[in-house]
Amino acid sequence: MESVSCVRRVVRSLPPLLPLLLLLLRSSCEGRESELNFVTCGSLVKLLNTRHNVRLHSHDVKYGSGSGQQSVTGVESADDANSYWQIRGNPKRQCQRGSAVKCGQTIRITHMKTGRNLHTHHFSSPLSHNQEVSAFGEHGEGDDLDVWAVQCDGDYWERDEAVRFKHQGTDVFLSITGEQYGNPIRGQREVHGMRSPNQHNWWRTMEGVFIQPSQELLHHDEL
Structure with a gap:
C-alpha cells in the first residue's frame, strides 16, 4: 500500500x-x-519478383539483338551489388528526397552501378518475344521511355507490399516469366514487358537504404 x-x-x-x-x-x-513503412524518393532498393523469386538486375552486358542496349535480367542471388536500383522522380515532375511514393505516381528506376534507367520500347525481347526491357541513358538521364507508374492499392507504396510497374510510354507491365539465358549470363532470367497485369508482374522491395524526410539513411537488412 x-x-x-x-x-x-x-x-x-x-x-x-x-x-x-x-x-x-x-x-x-x-x-x-x-x-518508415513507405518506399521514398531517393531510396536505393532491390526489387524482388514475387512469382519467380528473383531480383531485378543489370550489368554492363549489351543485348546481342533488338536495341543492343544494356540488358536487364532477374537473378536469384540476394547478395549481388548489381541488383541495386534508385527510386527517382519523373523528369517532368521531381519528387522531394525522402517523400513517400504515392500509388499511381510516375517514377524512374535507375541502376546504381551503371547510372542507366529502367527502360522499354518496341523491340522484341530475345527469349519470350515480349517487349524488351533495357537500361538506358547516362548518369541517370535518358528519355521519356524511362518513366513507370507504381500501381498499388493504398495511398502510398508500402515497403512490404507487392506492386506493379506500368510503363507510361507503351502501357506494358514489368514482368518475368522464367525464361533463362545461356552464356555469358547463364541462369539469369529474362525481364520484359507484358500487356496484361498478372502473377508475373508483382514486385516487392527487399534489401536497401531507405531515405527519410530528415535526409537520414535507414538501412534495411544490408548495405
Whole structure:
C-alpha cells in the first residue's frame, strides 16, 4: 500500500502539461514508425519478383539483338551489388528526397552501378518475344521511355507490399516469366514487358537504404 501511495503522490506532483506532452511524443513516435513503412524518393532498393523469386538486375552486358542496349535480367542471388536500383522522380515532375511514393505516381528506376534507367520500347525481347526491357541513358538521364507508374492499392507504396510497374510510354507491365539465358549470363532470367497485369508482374522491395524526410539513411537488412 505504501508503494501505491507513493506512486499517487508522484503523479500528483507532475507538471499539469506532462500528460499532454507524453501524448504528443507517443503520436510523433507512431507517425515516425508509419513513415518508415513507405518506399521514398531517393531510396536505393532491390526489387524482388514475387512469382519467380528473383531480383531485378543489370550489368554492363549489351543485348546481342533488338536495341543492343544494356540488358536487364532477374537473378536469384540476394547478395549481388548489381541488383541495386534508385527510386527517382519523373523528369517532368521531381519528387522531394525522402517523400513517400504515392500509388499511381510516375517514377524512374535507375541502376546504381551503371547510372542507366529502367527502360522499354518496341523491340522484341530475345527469349519470350515480349517487349524488351533495357537500361538506358547516362548518369541517370535518358528519355521519356524511362518513366513507370507504381500501381498499388493504398495511398502510398508500402515497403512490404507487392506492386506493379506500368510503363507510361507503351502501357506494358514489368514482368518475368522464367525464361533463362545461356552464356555469358547463364541462369539469369529474362525481364520484359507484358500487356496484361498478372502473377508475373508483382514486385516487392527487399534489401536497401531507405531515405527519410530528415535526409537520414535507414538501412534495411544490408548495405
